[in-house]
Amino acid sequence: MESALHCCVVLTSTAEPVPATRLAELHGVSATYLAKQLQALSRADLVHSVQGKSGGYVLTRSPAKITVLDVVEAVDGSEPTYVCTEIRQRGPLAAPPEACTAPCAIARTMFAADRAWRAALAEVSIADLRRMVGDDYDMDVMSEVGKWLRS
Template identity: 65%
Template sequence: MKLSGGVEWALHCCVVLSRASAPVPSARLAELHGVSKTYLAKHLQALARAGLVRAAEGRDGGYALTREPAAITVLDVVEAIDGDQPAFRCTEIRQQGELALPPEECRVPCGIARVMAEAERSWRRSLAGTTIADLGASLDPARLDRVLGRG
């Protein structure tokens, strides 16, 4: 499974937001991770469209999670950034070329399609079983407070 770099950025931002006591500006999130502000803003907007973060306006504005970190899974973030389409798409190659089978022999998925579908289910199950709270447990809150200027 190949994921875009935006998934990593979005996950790191969600982890920071999960431990932050106030909204964090997108520019500050970009600085914390040493990434492009404009590219990160695009991914924060995708997280907002998916209902995972909200933008807070005003002097103390920034981004905050919309629900408890334990209620946001890694799969939620992956799908917000990269979409929910399966990684493998069967094109029924077994019905093409010199080895082509007739359609009546292709009523059930072949072994390749079955193993790829099972891998996809396992991968998604694993990501759905890990929350932002799980990932945030390793973040030192005192260090985060110092970095964000609150400690």
């Protein structure tokens, strides 16, 4: 997910398609690994693959219209991060199924945390991340990234 988020931010720095190999080189990750991340983003219609000599990846829409949650769910799926297996119904002190009609305190807590996490990610766009990444540096790093990608 980290590489996918970085790629989406980087793709805001140029209007030209960026080859996966160039993105992998920029981030110091395996091109094979990154290709899987980009395929997941493509399946979710967050990036588009442009074929040909000048091919590569571009965002499919404005960075302001792509949320961090969109990227996370494209790569990791939309299933909750916590799965309750009703452990309280197992072992020597197992509760009977009829006593477990509602989620336990642990499940309620974890489900609430997952909802809060997803809500927070839905509030941040790729455009927001681009701005925040830029704020982390004393120079216009996104312009420098764009120049490097085009070189």
